[in-house]
Amino acid sequence: MAPHATTPYTNGATNGGRVPVDDVSFNRTSAAAPVHPTAARRNIPVVVNSPTSQFTDEYITSKFEYRGADVVATENSIEVTPTVNNFEFRTQRKVQKTGLLMVGIGGNNGTTLTATIFANRHNITWRTKEGLQTPNYIGSVLRASTMRLGVDPKTGRDFNIPVSDVLPMVHPNDLVIGGWDISSLPLDKAMYRAQVLDWDLQRQVAPYMATIKPLPSIYYPDYIAANQSERADNLIPASLKKDHVEHIRRDIRKFKEENGLDRVIVFWTANTERYSDIVEGVNDTAENLLRAIENNHSEVSPSTIFAVASILEDAPFINGAPQNTFVPGCIKLAEQHRAFIGGDDLKSGQTKVKSVLAEFLVNAGIKPLSISSYNHLGNNDGRNLSSQAQFKSKEISKSSVVDDMVDANHLLFKRADKSLGERKNEHPDHIVVIKYVPAVGDSKRAIDEYYSEIMMGGRNTLNIFNECEDSLLATPLILDLTVLAELLTRVQYRRVPEGTEFQSLYSVLSLLSYMLKAPLVKPGTDVVNSLGRQRLALENFLKACLGLQHEGDLLLNTRTW
Ligand code: NAD
Numbered sequence: 001m002a003p004h005a006t007t008p009y010t011n012g013a014t015n016g017g018r019v020p021v022d023d024v025s026f027n028r029t030s031a032a033a034p035v036h037p038t039a040a041r042r043n044i045p046v047v048v049n050s051p052t053s054q055f056t057d058e059y060i061t062s063k064f065e066y067r068g069a070d071v072v073a074t075e076n077s078i079e080v081t082p083t084v085n086n087f088e089f090r091t092q093r094k095v096q097k098t099g100l101l102m103v104g105i106g107g108n109n110g111t112t113l114t115a116t117i118f119a120n121r122h123n124i125t126w127r128t129k130e131g132l133q134t135p136n137y138i139g140s141v142l143r144a145s146t147m148r149l150g151v152d153p154k155t156g157r158d159f160n161i162p163v164s165d166v167l168p169m170v171h172p173n174d175l176v177i178g179g180w181d182i183s184s185l186p187l188d189k190a191m192y193r194a195q196v197l198d199w200d201l202q203r204q205v206a207p208y209m210a211t212i213k214p215l216p217s218i219y220y221p222d223y224i225a226a227n228q229s230e231r232a233d234n235l236i237p238a239s240l241k242k243d244h245v246e247h248i249r250r251d252i253r254k255f256k257e258e259n260g261l262d263r264v265i266v267f268w269t270a271n272t273e274r275y276s277d278i279v280e281g282v283n284d285t286a287e288n289l290l291r292a293i294e295n296n297h298s299e300v301s302p303s304t305i306f307a308v309a310s311i312l313e314d315a316p317f318i319n320g321a322p323q324n325t326f327v328p329g330c331i332k333l334a335e336q337h338r339a340f341i342g343g344d345d346l347k348s349g350q351t352k353v354k355s356v357l358a359e360f361l362v363n364a365g366i367k368p369l370s371i372s373s374y375n376h377l378g379n380n381d382g383r384n385l386s387s388q389a390q391f392k393s394k395e396i397s398k399s400s401v402v403d404d405m406v407d408a409n410h411l412l413f414k415r416a417d418k419s420l421g422e423r424k425n426e427h428p429d430h431i432v433v434i435k436y437v438p439a440v441g442d443s444k445r446a447i448d449e450y451y452s453e454i455m456m457g458g459r460n461t462l463n464i465f466n467e468c469e470d471s472l473l474a475t476p477l478i479l480d481l482t483v484l485a486e487l488l489t490r491v492q493y494r495r496v497p498e499g500t501e502f503q504s505l506y507s508v509l510s511l512l513s514y515m516l517k518a519p520l521v522k523p524g525t526d527v528v529n530s531l532g533r534q535r536l537a538l539e540n541f542l543k544a545c546l547g548l549q550h551e552g553d554l555l556l557n558t559r560t561w
Contacts, residue, residue, distance in 0.1 A: 033125045036136035038144040039173065042165055046149070046546060053547030060091045060167070062547030063496070085495070089545045090502050091167060092490040096262035098170050099255055100482050101315075103306050104270025105179030106190035106214045108379050108442060109320070109346075113269075113475040114177050115191055118208040119201060121173040126200035133198070137172060139476035141514060142483055147539050149548075151557065166542045170486050172479045176259045180251070181214035181270070184234035190214075194379070196442050196471045215251055218244045218302040223273040223323075225387030228380075241293045241300055248309035263489060265482045266310040266317045268303050268343075272381070273323040274389035275396070276301050282329075286336050289329030304330055311339040316485040318512070319343030319520075320478060322393040326520055334507040340485060342509040345394075345517035346477045349468035350375060350446035351401050355531040357450060357462070358402040366460065367412040367453040370429040371402065376437040377444035377470060386436035398432045400518055401529045444470045477515040484512055484538075491545060511541055 047055055052063040066085040071078060102110045118124070119135035126133050137143040146160040164171075185193065187209040191202055219232045236247050256264050276283065276299050282292045283299060292300050293308065303325035310317035311334050319325045322345040326334075334341045347355070350373060361368050376382070385391050406413050406427055416422040450462040488509055492502035506522055513519035513527075514534040521527050528534055540550045 033123055033132075033134050035123060036120075036134050036138075037162075038137040038140065039120045039135060041171060042162075044165065045168070046161070046166060048546050048548060050547055058093060060089075060093060060545060060547075062089050062545060063087075064089060064544045064547060065549070066544075086497070087544070088494050088496050088502075089547075090492045090494075091487075091545045093168050095168050095170050096486060096490070097176070097260060098174070098482070098486045099176040099178060099259055099261040099264045100478075101252065101255055101264055101266045102177070102179035102478075103217065103266065103268045103303070104181055105177075105212070106181035106183045106185055106187065107269060107271075108194040108196055108381065108471040109269040109474050109478060110179060110181070111187055111191040111194045111209070112196045112471040113478050114187055114212065115197055115201070115205045115209060116475060117172055117175060117177060118205045122208070124201065124204045126198055126204060128198055128200070133201075137476060137479065139473060140172075140480050141476075141535075141538075142169060142480050143172065144476070147542075149543075150551075156557065163539075163542070164483070167487060167545055170483050172483065175479075175482065176255075176261060177212065178255050178259075179212075179214060180217035180248075182217045182219045182228075182234055183231040184214065184216075186210050187212040187214075194442070194471065196469070217270075218248075218305055220302055223301050223303075224271040225384045225390050227383055227387065228271055241296050241305060244302075244305050245293055245309045245312070248306055249313050252309065252313045252315050263486055264313070264315040265485050266306060266315050267320060267478060267482060268306060268318065268325065269320045269346075269478060270303070271384045272321045272390045272393050273301050273303055273325075275324050275393055276304065276327055278324075278327060283327035285329050286333035287329075289327065289333060292329075301325065307341065308333060311337050311341070314339055316340035316342070316489060316509070318481050318485060318509075320346045320474075320481070322396065322398075322518060324393075328523075331508065331520075331523060338504055338507060340489060340505075340507055340509055341520070342481065342485060342512040343516060343518075343520045346474045347515055347517040348470065348473040348477060349444060349466055350448060351398055351517045352531060353464060353466060354448065355401050355529050355534075357448075357464070359405045359530045359532060361450060361452055362402075362405045362409050362412065365412070368402070368406075368428040368450055369453055370431075370449070370451045372429075372431050372449045372451070373398065373446065374433045374435075374448075375444055375446045376435040376440065377442070378436065378438040378440040379442045379444075379470060381470070382434070382436040382444075383438075385434050391434055394434060395432050396518070398517060399430055400527070402428065402430065404527055404529050442470050442472075444468050481512055481515050485509060511538055514538055 054061040064087045066087055068083045070081045070083055104110055142164040145163055147163050148158050148160050150159055152159050188206040191209050214234060216234045216236045219235050238247060252264055279299055281288055282297055283289050307317045307325050307330050326341060326343060385394055407425060414426040416425050446466040448464045452460045454460045488505055492504055494502045508520050508522050510519055510521040519527055
């Protein structure tokens with residue numbers, strides 16, 4: 001079926017759902033507002049006609065040839081041996097009833113996300129000075145972007161569908177929301193405090209928001225900035241870390257039972273913590289980490305406590321902040337329990353642009369000499385990051401983003417000569433500055449200068465000024481990460497012909513990388529920071545689950561007779 005005016009794929013996305021003032025009748029009610037295409041339910045399954053794909057009511061099963069190449073450099077040649085590994089994927093079709101428990105639900109991200117879901121669920125429209133605004137999920141890769149499935153044989157044109165329609169995925173409106181915060185403010189008041197959404201929307205979602213009160217949480221004062229202490233009035237009474245783990249586990253179980261959920265995702269969107277020291281015998285192995293918790297060791301952070309509790313409850317845990325929650329022992333614990341984890345740090349504004357621009361420069365054969373990034377912001381995140389130890393965590397996660405692109409090009413960037421005692425490959429100078437300027441609130445301003453070498457000693461300077469409404473960019477990513485994590489718990493695989501039993505994917509969900517600044521990957525494997533490659537990996541994986549091979553942009557139909 002080709003996309004034309006009557007398909008659900010072209011139902012009129014306009015201007016983010018904003019209707020000009022002239023068109024607005026003051027008597028118009030929310031119920032009359034059309035649902036924005038990013039929030040619409042289409043329920044039209046993709047079915048693949050191929051002997052290698054099987055569709056039953058319960059599962060989509062696909063056979064997939066994973067083609068790669070082994071490359072060995074010898075003195076005289078570079079030998080490439082094509083490889084083929086056969087996989088079978090099995091995806092449970094029924095979407096699970098899913099709850100999202102946010103740590104830090106009372107913050108800017110937590111309240112913005114919750115209000116956005118209520119607004120979409122109840123189709124609440126609100127007035128701005130430009131007109132009537134309808135709710136939407138713009139900024140969500142899954143809900144607001146499309147991918148090419150193939151070609152319409154009649155027209156020879158590309159057929160694109162929303163990413164969220166490729167496989168069955170949770171609709172964000174259906175997520176059951178809850179969470180913890182060290183601040184006791186119910187979510188209506190916390191939303192007022194955040195100052196992110198228009199007042200006319202806040203006013204209307206407030207009664208829904210008021211029904212959610214953050215659960216008491218864990219507060220170890222030296223992990224977040226001292227300037228956060230005045231918020232901390234909602235704490236679990238216990239003082240021992242082992243009791244904290246048990247308390248959080250009980251909270252997860254209770255939330256699951258009370259809401260009749262099949263799956264709970266736990267998401268850290270609380271303040272950025274300082275880094276934990278990696279100490280031998282403390283957090284290096286799963287057993288040592290559990291023992292350190294038992295012994296109330298000071299180098300176990302609140303976020304690691306939440307991660308451990310989630311792993312033990314088989315609830316996927318995603319870290320939306322930059323600190324090293326996933327100490328080696330935590331990753332090993334997840335592996336032992338075959339539980340899912342993902343992180344670190346939401347990639348919303350400056351870093352997302354950087355992961356595109358750095359790749360563009362290096363792949364264009366231009367040599368970035370320096371990348372200088374400056375931000376200022378005035379929300380509570382900025383206030384927390386004005387403290388040095390917490391800024392350090394952010395600086396680390398923001399800095400690694402160009403590493404793989406630079407390392408991939410040894411023509412422009414000299415490899416370390418170990419015989420000369422050089423330890424590091426050549427790298428552009430890269431600095432990151434963050435300043436707290438309360439006046440600008442959630443509207444972060446980021447300035448980046450890319451200073452590069454071009455032909456014959458020339459220089460090229462690119463300056464980017466990016467004004468981002470921080471929480472409105474970040475919250476769709478939380479949704480994407482949650483929805484993808486739920487999907488990935490329904491995908492199993494087996495190797496053919498060796499294995500017979502289907503098993504779940506590896507614990508670290510690196511397929512979430514597109515939305516994350518410093519992607520956590522399987523220890524010992526390469527981190528991919530390039531936004532283009534991250535997106536392609538996601539598209540290819542979704543296609544593989546359907547049994548579709550990656551055809552890339554070879555587009556042989558356009559290049560052959
Ligand atoms: P915020 O300061 O508004 O919210 C954080 C919330 O966490 C606060 O309500 C605070 O009381 C709570 N909190 C702190 N410690 C806690 C604990 N131990 N348990 C439970 N609650 C706790 O921050 P935000 O703007 O919502 O951002 C949240 C996190 O996401 C930050 O770490 C930030 O660095 C990260 N992040 C945000 C963006 C963005 O664009 N908004 C992008 C990348 C990463």
